[in-house]
Amino acid sequence: MARTRQCPECDAPVRLSKKYCPECHAVVNPRAPEDPIIKVREETSFRTMLLLGLAGMAFFFSFGFFLPAVLAEEPGFFWVSAAMFAVGAALSIAALIVRVRARKKIAHLMEALHVKCEYCGGVNDKDMHRCAFCGAPLEEPTVHVVMT
Ligand SMILES: [Zn+2]
């Protein structure tokens, strides 16, 4: 039996490894690690925002050099513009890759941390003993070892 602490809000038992109460979402164990899925989501949005911000700047400078390149027919400016455009495109692709990777990671974590109810298909937290949707008892799932 995992060690638990009683939720001060609703008296539900909450595992010490869990930060929030599964019943009422009150903070029960402030020193417990954050939900890994939330953490991945936050990290991803921060990284994609950063990459897309830099990409936007590169495109902005690319355009800034493109106009004088065309107006003054200055081939040097044109190459700077093309290089900036390439940097912007590379950063945009990097942002896309970060997003796709995070989606896969979250899918893996969802599978690892949640149990699907056999009766109604509802997705429950692994700590739950009864389905939150239909009340059916949740069996410990057979462990599938996935080599990655
Ligand atoms: Zn609670």
Ligand SMILES: [Zn+2]
């Ligand atoms: Zn169910």
